[in-house]
Amino acid sequence: MLEEIVVSARRKLENLQQTPVSVSALGENQLDRLQATDIGDLQNSVPGLTIHVGDASNVVAYIRGVGQIDSLAFADPGVGIYLDDVYLGRAQGAFLDVYDVDRIEVLRGPQGTLYGRNTIGGAIKYVSKQPDNVFAGRVEATVGDYGQRRVKAGLNVPIVEGKLFAKAAVAYDGRDGYATNLATGKSDGDKKSLSFRLGVRWLATDALTVDLSFDQSEDNSDTSRTPNRETSVFGIVPASDNPREVDADFNDLNRLKTRGWSGRVTYDLSDTTSFKSISAYREMNYDTHLDLDATALPLFGVFVDEGQDQFSQELQLSHTAASGWSLITGLYYFTEHDVTMSGIFGPAIAFISNSLNDQTNKSYAAYSQLDYPVNDRLSLTLGLRYTYETKDFARIQEFYGADTPMVPVLGTGARVTDFSVNANWSSLSPKAGLDYKLSDNNFLYASVSKGFKSGGFDGRSNSANQAVPYNPETMWAYEVGSKNTLLDGRMSVNLAAFYNDYKNLQLSSFVADQNGNFSALFTNAGAASIKGLELELKVRPTEALSLNAAVNFTDAHYSEYIGPGGVDISHERKLVNTPKWTLFLAGDYEIPFASGATLGLHGDIAYRSKTYPTVSSSEILAQPGYAVANAEIRYSSPNETWQIYAGMKNITDKAYRTHGFDLSDSLGYQLAYYGAPRTWSAGVVYRF
Numbered sequence: 001m002l003e004e005i006v007v008s009a010r011r012k013l014e015n016l017q018q019t020p021v022s023v024s025a026l027g028e029n030q031l032d033r034l035q036a037t038d039i040g041d042l043q044n045s046v047p048g049l050t051i052h053v054g055d056a057s058n059v060v061a062y063i064r065g066v067g068q069i070d071s072l073a074f075a076d077p078g079v080g081i082y083l084d085d086v087y088l089g090r091a092q093g094a095f096l097d098v099y100d101v102d103r104i105e106v107l108r109g110p111q112g113t114l115y116g117r118n119t120i121g122g123a124i125k126y127v128s129k130q131p132d133n134v135f136a137g138r139v140e141a142t143v144g145d146y147g148q149r150r151v152k153a154g155l156n157v158p159i160v161e162g163k164l165f166a167k168a169a170v171a172y173d174g175r176d177g178y179a180t181n182l183a184t185g186k187s188d189g190d191k192k193s194l195s196f197r198l199g200v201r202w203l204a205t206d207a208l209t210v211d212l213s214f215d216q217s218e219d220n221s222d223t224s225r226t227p228n229r230e231t232s233v234f235g236i237v238p239a240s241d242n243p244r245e246v247d248a249d250f251n252d253l254n255r256l257k258t259r260g261w262s263g264r265v266t267y268d269l270s271d272t273t274s275f276k277s278i279s280a281y282r283e284m285n286y287d288t289h290l291d292l293d294a295t296a297l298p299l300f301g302v303f304v305d306e307g308q309d310q311f312s313q314e315l316q317l318s319h320t321a322a323s324g325w326s327l328i329t330g331l332y333y334f335t336e337h338d339v340t341m342s343g344i345f346g347p348a349i350a351f352i353s354n355s356l357n358d359q360t361n362k363s364y365a366a367y368s369q370l371d372y373p374v375n376d377r378l379s380l381t382l383g384l385r386y387t388y389e390t391k392d393f394a395r396i397q398e399f400y401g402a403d404t405p406m407v408p409v410l411g412t413g414a415r416v417t418d419f420s421v422n423a424n425w426s427s428l429s430p431k432a433g434l435d436y437k438l439s440d441n442n443f444l445y446a447s448v449s450k451g452f453k454s455g456g457f458d459g460r461s462n463s464a465n466q467a468v469p470y471n472p473e474t475m476w477a478y479e480v481g482s483k484n485t486l487l488d489g490r491m492s493v494n495l496a497a498f499y500n501d502y503k504n505l506q507l508s509s510f511v512a513d514q515n516g517n518f519s520a521l522f523t524n525a526g527a528a529s530i531k532g533l534e535l536e537l538k539v540r541p542t543e544a545l546s547l548n549a550a551v552n553f554t555d556a557h558y559s560e561y562i563g564p565g566g567v568d569i570s571h572e573r574k575l576v577n578t579p580k581w582t583l584f585l586a587g588d589y590e591i592p593f594a595s596g597a598t599l600g601l602h603g604d605i606a607y608r609s610k611t612y613p614t615v616s617s618s619e620i621l622a623q624p625g626y627a628v629a630n631a632e633i634r635y636s637s638p639n640e641t642w643q644i645y646a647g648m649k650n651i652t653d654k655a656y657r658t659h660g661f662d663l664s665d666s667l668g669y670q671l672a673y674y675g676a677p678r679t680w681s682a683g684v685v686y687r688f
Contacts, residue, residue, distance in 0.1 A: 066121030074459030110451025112429030250301030526560030596638030
C-alpha cells in the first residue's frame with residue numbers, strides 16, 4: 001500500500017488525502033531519492049511550482065504564476081517561505097538547504113486565512129525533525145564532481161526520560177562554481193555553506209509542551225554568480241557562446257549569514273481546546289559584489305550590503321467540539337527592519353553611485369477559520385483574516401566621480417536623493433469552502449478565497465515625487481478538486497482545477513528614462529487571468545515498484561498592463577516563470593535480498609514548456625521547452641543501518657536559463673543565469 005501522508009497545511013495534523021486544499025508533501029526518504037540538497041530541487045516534482053536561486057542569493061518562488069523576481073528588500077515575496085511555522089521575511093536567506101528535515105509541504109493558492117504575510121501565491125513549509133524520546137543519530141557524507149563535498153549529521157538525545165529531549169543537526173555543503181571565469185581562470189559561483197540547528201522539547205506537564213529552537217547558516221563563498229552574455233555588451237564584448245564560461249571583474253564577494261530562535265508553547269486547556277504561542281526572532285546579513293556587465297571591464301558592477309532583523313508573535317486557539325466542528329483563531333504580529341546599502345560601480349562609463357535604503361515594516365492580523373460538518377459526508381469551511389500593515393521608508397543616494405574607489409562612502413559624493421515616506425494598507429481576506437466524502441476513499445472539495453500582498457515603495461526611486469506607494473496585490477482564487485485512493489490503497493489520484501483573478505501585479509523592469517539613461521521601475525502592472533489543471537498520481541503496482549507523476553497545465557495572460565506612456569501592452573507580455581506545461585514522472589524499484597538488504601533504483605524526468613524569466617518577455621532570454629533527467633542507485637543494509645548511494649542529475653547536461661536581466665532598453669544588452677550542469681555524487685549514510 002501507499003504510505004499514509006500526514007500534513008499540517010491547515011495548522012492541524014490531517015491525512016493528505018482528506019485535506020481540502022492543494023498541497024504536496026515530500027518526506028525525508030522522497031527528498032533523498034530526488035537528491036534534494038536545497039529547496040530548489042522541489043521544483044520538478046510539485047505541479048505549478050517554479051523555484052530557483054536568483055541573481056543575489058535570493059529565492060525566486062512562483063506558484064501558479066504568482067511570485068516575485070526582484071531581489072531588493074523593498075519587494076516582498078509572493079510565496080511565503082516558512083521554517084517551522086516562522087515566516088521568513090526576506091528572499092535572501094530563504095533558499096534553504098535540505099537537512100534535518102521531517103517533510104516539506106507546498107501549499108498552492110492563496111493562504112490568506114491561516115498564514116502570515118504575503119502568501120498570495122502559496123506557501124512552502126519546511127518542517128524540521130522534532131526532538132523525541134529515542135536516542136538516535138544519522139551521519140551522511142557525500143562527494144562529487146565540481147569539488148562537491150557535503151556532510152550532514154544529526155543526533156537526538158533524551159535528557160530526562162519522558163520529559164526533556166534535545167536534538168542537534170549540522171550540515172556543510174561546499175563545491176566549486178559551475179562556470180569558469182575566463183578573466184581569472186577560477187571557478188565562478190562556488191558554495192561554502194555551514195548550517196546547524198538545535199532544538200529542545202520539554203513536556204512540562206501532561207498539558208504543557210515547550211519547544212525551543214535555534215538555527216544558523218553561513219555561506220562564505222569566494223565568488224558571487226556571474227550571468228552569461230546573451231547579447232553583445234556595448235558593442236565592445238561579443239555575446240558568449242558557452243554558458244559555462246563567463247567574464248567577471250566584480251565577483252569577488254558573496255557572504256550570507258542567517259540566524260534565528262523560536263519558542264513554541266502549547267497548552268491543552270481541555271481535551272478539546274488548545275492554546276499555542278509562537279515567538280520568533282531572526283536576523284540576516286548579506287554582502288556581495290555582482291558583475292552585471294558580465295565582462296572583464298569595470299562597466300556595471302553592483303554592490304550590496306544588507307542587514308535585516310525581524311520579530312514575530314502568534315497566538316492561536318484551537319477547539320474541536322464533540323459534535324465534530326473545529327475552530328482555529330488567532331492573532332499575529334510581525335515587525336521587520338532592513339537597512340541596505342547598494343550601488344553601481346562603473347568607472348569605465350563614469351557612473352558610480354551609492355544609496356542607503358532604510359525600511360521598517362509592521363504587520364498586524366487577526367484570523368479565524370471554522371470547519372463545520374453539515375452531515376456525515378458534507379463539511380463547510382469559513383475563514384476570515386484582517387490584516388493591517390505599515391511601511392516607513394527612507395532613501396539617500398549619492399553620485400561620485402570616475403576616480404572614486406570601489407564602494408564609495410556615503411557623505412562624500414553629490415547627494416541627489418534624500419527623502420522619507422510612509423504608508424499603510426489593510427485588507428479582509430475571506431475563504432469559503434465545501435468538501436464532500438463520496439466514500440472513505442473519494443473526496444471532493446471546492447473553495448473560493450482572497451489573497452493579499454502588501455504594497456510598498458520603489459526602492460530605486462530618485463526623489464520623493466517618484467516614491468509614490470505602489471498598491472497591494474490582490475487575488476480572488478477559485479478551485480475545485482478531487483482526492484481519490486484506489487486499488488485497495490495502492491494508488492492515489494488527486495485532481496484540481498483553478499482560476500485566479502489577479503489584480504495590481506507588482507513587477508520590476510529596467511528601461512530607459514526620457515534622456516535615454518538607465519532606469520529601474522517597480523510598478524503595478526494591472527491585472528491577469530490565470531486558470532489551469534493539475535494532476536498528482538501515485539501508484540504501487542507491485543511491492544517492488546512505485547510510480548509518481550505530476551502534471552500542471554496553466555493558461556495565464558495579462559488582461560491589463562499599462563506600460564510607459566500609459567499604453568496598454570498586455571498583448572506584448574507573458575507572465576513571468578509561468579510555463580504552460582510542467583510534467584514529472586518518477587519510478588522507484590526495490591530489489592530485496594535474502595539478508596534483508598535492498599537495492600533501490602530511482603529515475604525521474606521532468607519537462608517544462610517555454611518560460612519567460614523576465615518581465616519584458618524577451619524572446620532572447622526566453623527558455624524554450626526542455627527536459628531534465630536524474631537517476632540514483634542506493635544499497636541499504638538490513639534495517640537501513642547503512643546506505644551507500646550514487647546518483648546523477650541533469651544526465652543529458654542540458655543548458656537551460658532560469659533567471660535573466662533584460663537591459664536592452666537602457667544599456668543595450670541582455671544577461672541570463674543558467675541552471676546546474678550534469679553532476680554526479682556518491683555517498684554513505686549511517687544511522688544508529
